[in-house]
Amino acid sequence: MxxxxxxxxxxxxxxxxxxxxxxxxxxxxxxxxxxxxxxxxxxxxxxxxxxxxxxGGSAKGGKGPKGAPKYAHPENPSQTWTGRGRQPNWVKTALESGKTLEDLKI
Structure with missing residues (x-):
């Protein structure tokens, strides 16, 4: 052309x-x-x-996605936990008072 x-x-x-x-x-x-x-x-x-x-997170130890929450505070559902890592204080307190993780499931 x-x-x-x-x-x-x-x-x-x-x-x-x-x-x-x-x-x-x-x-x-x-x-x-x-x-x-x-x-x-x-x-x-x-x-x-x-x-x-x-x-996705980087392959060299970068933080990946948090994951979906599996557990919620019984009195304050805005506080959640994925079940990974350290247990939040509200989870420890609930377990000490006789609740199970099954009771806290979302």
């Missing part, structure tokens, strides 16, 4: 530039969508979703 730019008027050159910029944006959007599909396919081959891979 050879265009003799010397023979185009100013308005034609401005339109050509505008059309070329639109074409570049469309091409970039299409390539980005293709890259996303390829990344999703690659993540699925390892048993993950793309969101799992992108939002």
């Amino acid at each position: 050879a265009i003799d730019l010397d023979k185009l008027s100013r308005d034609e050159l401005v339109k050509l530039i505008s059309d070329a910029e639109k074409a570049l944006k469309t091409l970039e959007a299409r390539r980005k969508a293709e890259a996303k599909r390829a990344a999703e396919k690659a993540a699925q081959e390892y048993g993950f979703s793309l969101d799992d891979v992108v939002s």
